[in-house]
Amino acid sequence: MSLNVEHQPVRALPSEKPIRLLDNAGHAVRGAASGGFELPELDVLLELYRRMVIARRFDVQVTALTKQGRLATYPSAYGQEACEIGAISAIETHDWFFPTYRDSIALLTRGIEPGDILASFRGDWHNGYDQHAHRCASQATPLATQTLHAVGLAHAARLRHDPIVTLTYLGDGATSEGDAHEAFNFAAVWQTPTVFLVQNNQFAISTPLSRQTRAATLADKAVGYGMPGYHVDGNDVAAMYAVTLAAVARARDGGGPTLIEGVTYRIEPHTNSDDPTRYRQAREVEHWKRRDPIERLEKYLVSEGALGDDVRTEIADAAESVAAHTREVMTAEAELDPLELFDHVYARPRAALREQRARLEAELKESAMANDSSHAGAAR
């Protein structure tokens, strides 16, 4: 069996101006600027709006819980909802998703429970959800490693004639990693059904895009690997959805991988331990706040008569109940066995690990006994 497909070199550079279907004022864009993509139907756009509103409310809630000390860390995706929700909404439940730490709201949209998404950010467990059930890998912290996993799984699926697509997200900074290069190259050479979404949010912690690459756009890199690249307005959910949907369809039909760059901005700090005032100007943040992805779609939906007060209230209520549920599960104390830390590290634990486990077990017993006797003392 040969998996080779006829070699059709990709030579065209992505458009210099990002593709967009809705402009910042919420008007439909037609002609060359739309890159030949069609604006999705109103019911699809309304559903994308609902998902973005719920995602943002969740994100704001989790940031607040992190400030209250309920999570160890949280990388917010505030402002990146069009990329996060547009792309994840373009794959099917049987497709696989390979996310990063930044992408919790995409996991929420995929139907994963808030408490299960956040278990690792609270430090409770390596990963709080069933990856196979959700077809969603763990949120990778080592940059770009998930891109290789996405290519590997897609290649294996193709060998088995399983018609799935893999979607993976990575940041602008992660494109400089060797792993990203290997993933892009193997995906193109093997023609794997993989869609890479580079969320260009302008910063890798404090490193701006200008210090990351000399390429005119990150989408341009696709051409060098021999795959189509799309330079997209990452604050336009209509464009993000339409471009990803087309890439997913092409991948499923045996047309190989696609690299999509969504041009967006990280409004919040990198994580709660970052102080962005040290490396960027407040006026830049304000500039991007005025290009908010939710407001843009809202303006369009209102102008088309598809979003009245009753629907808006119903969506806001749904978002509130997700936030309330998130507060509830994250303020309840988790029941944890610290010794589980050593489970699932190796199939056959090494001597050093066994020794560490025994030491922790002894320490836990000792502190439990000390607790018991101090309680007994207090009761006397």
Ligand SMILES: Cc1ncc(C[n+]2csc(CCOP(=O)(O)OP(=O)(O)O)c2C)c(N)n1
């Ligand atoms: C291999 C590796 N090197 C360094 C880091 C430390 N690190 C964590 S996040 C980050 C910045 C990543 O920026 P980007 O890829 O643009 O994604 P963003 O955080 O902006 O979503 C760095 C350098 C890491 N996690 N993994």
